[in-house]
Amino acid sequence: MTKLRILVQDFMNSFRTILLGFLALILCGAGLLCLPAATATHQSVPFLNALFTSTSAACVTGLVVYDTATQWSFFGRTVILILIQVGGLGVVTAFIATMILTGKRIGLMQRIAMQDAVSAPQLGGIVRFTAFFLKATFIIEFIGALLLLPVFARDFGFVKGLGFAVFHSVSAFCNAGFDLMGVVRGPFTSLTTYADNAWINIVISLLIIIGGAGFLTWRDLIENKFKFQGLRLQTKLILATTAVLLTVPFIYFFFLEFDAVPMKERVLMSMFQTVTPRTAGFNTADFGVMKEGTLLITVLLMMIGGAPGSTAGGIKITTIAVIFLSARTYMKGRENTNAFRRRIEPAAIHNAYTLFVLYLLLLIAGTIVLSEVEDISIMPAMFECASALGTVGLTTGITPGLSTVSKIILIFFMYFGRVGGLTLTYSIVSLTKKETSKLPAEKLTVG
Numbered sequence: 001m002t003k004l005r006i007l008v009q010d011f012m013n014s015f016r017t018i019l020l021g022f023l024a025l026i027l028c029g030a031g032l033l034c035l036p037a038a039t040a041t042h043q044s045v046p047f048l049n050a051l052f053t054s055t056s057a058a059c060v061t062g063l064v065v066y067d068t069a070t071q072w073s074f075f076g077r078t079v080i081l082i083l084i085q086v087g088g089l090g091v092v093t094a095f096i097a098t099m100i101l102t103g104k105r106i107g108l109m110q111r112i113a114m115q116d117a118v119s120a121p122q123l124g125g126i127v128r129f130t131a132f133f134l135k136a137t138f139i140i141e142f143i144g145a146l147l148l149l150p151v152f153a154r155d156f157g158f159v160k161g162l163g164f165a166v167f168h169s170v171s172a173f174c175n176a177g178f179d180l181m182g183v184v185r186g187p188f189t190s191l192t193t194y195a196d197n198a199w200i201n202i203v204i205s206l207l208i209i210i211g212g213a214g215f216l217t218w219r220d221l222i223e224n225k226f227k228f229q230g231l232r233l234q235t236k237l238i239l240a241t242t243a244v245l246l247t248v249p250f251i252y253f254f255f256l257e258f259d260a261v262p263m264k265e266r267v268l269m270s271m272f273q274t275v276t277p278r279t280a281g282f283n284t285a286d287f288g289v290m291k292e293g294t295l296l297i298t299v300l301l302m303m304i305g306g307a308p309g310s311t312a313g314g315i316k317i318t319t320i321a322v323i324f325l326s327a328r329t330y331m332k333g334r335e336n337t338n339a340f341r342r343r344i345e346p347a348a349i350h351n352a353y354t355l356f357v358l359y360l361l362l363l364i365a366g367t368i369v370l371s372e373v374e375d376i377s378i379m380p381a382m383f384e385c386a387s388a389l390g391t392v393g394l395t396t397g398i399t400p401g402l403s404t405v406s407k408i409i410l411i412f413f414m415y416f417g418r419v420g421g422l423t424l425t426y427s428i429v430s431l432t433k434k435e436t437s438k439l440p441a442e443k444l445t446v447g
Helices: 002-010 012-032 049-056 074-089 093-103 109-118 126-156 158-173 198-213 215-223 233-257 263-275 292-304 316-331 345-373 378-389 404-419 421-429
Strands: none
Touching: 012 049, 012 074, 012 404, 049 074, 049 404, 074 126, 074 158, 074 215, 126 158, 126 215, 158 198, 198 215, 198 233, 198 263, 215 233, 233 292, 233 316, 233 421, 292 378, 316 345, 345 378, 345 404, 378 404
């Protein structure tokens, strides 16, 4: 019995805990959404569609086969909101939170799993950080709901407006992109109703950015009183790369995509469409009618995603930063990759390139399959795959009509994008035998 317990504990390492935790959450959510009580018509939906919706919510993506506001009942929308909240926090974080609230002892295995779940740099103080993480999450979502309430209460009445404010605050902070605006302008319209409303645009954008930056970043900023010089290298890279990713696409959208729109909407739409591909999924413009250049830039933004340990998915900002910095180093003929007077470890560079290649291969494979199966052009297929892999939720409008094969591919992509490529890889690699010897080396010319 003792040997069996040791074997189970060995198998259930922290990476597999994350993988199986999300899988259990998704399946529970799908089961609940299959119930007649979950739909507005009180008729059960096919399991695959319920699984797609549950995966999208738990993996904070936002791709939907049904309009959230018109298809689901109050019970169904509540299930989706809970999936978004737990998925945004992470199942391990939610589990640790329950243990903290019930006063149970948190063992070493749980602490290690928590460290991997939030990408914390060290194991020490992980429980205190979890408490900070949870308090900050609910405080920010509460403030976000209060800020959204005046507009939604004006448009829908106080009670319904309060529900809308809470739902969209949680969805925005968790970078989920689920919305309830189908009752306003029609199904699948997202926030296009508020394209010219500066208040809604700014509040939602701030919630997305705060959630996508990650609490390790915010804790570092608070501890250093927002002084850039004393920040950790990771925080500096996140802030610097975020600034670039918010500036360059805005300029493109402003001058080349929304040039025919009135100035106020032009600024707001350019800003919002720059922020939302950071794995949020809301939109105030119709991506189905945008230029291919705009769609390609959006695909790149969706694949990059947010920061490690945040509610966002994607390859991650630090991964892209490390790849560019290492490429610059090699082009200059230097050995060490440096940033902000610090050296980046080779292991981080290897992980960055591994992750990039993994996501790129999946994107290409998924694009080809979707294009062939759905008989659509490459760009809409690539856009849909990138949206799922980056756990974004933006679409050109093809999601509801996808076939079974395409839905299964996107379900896997959303799951892969949320748990993280390296988490999935490490959980598989740990089952194989470690390398004990090295083969003879031989020079190879590349390029």
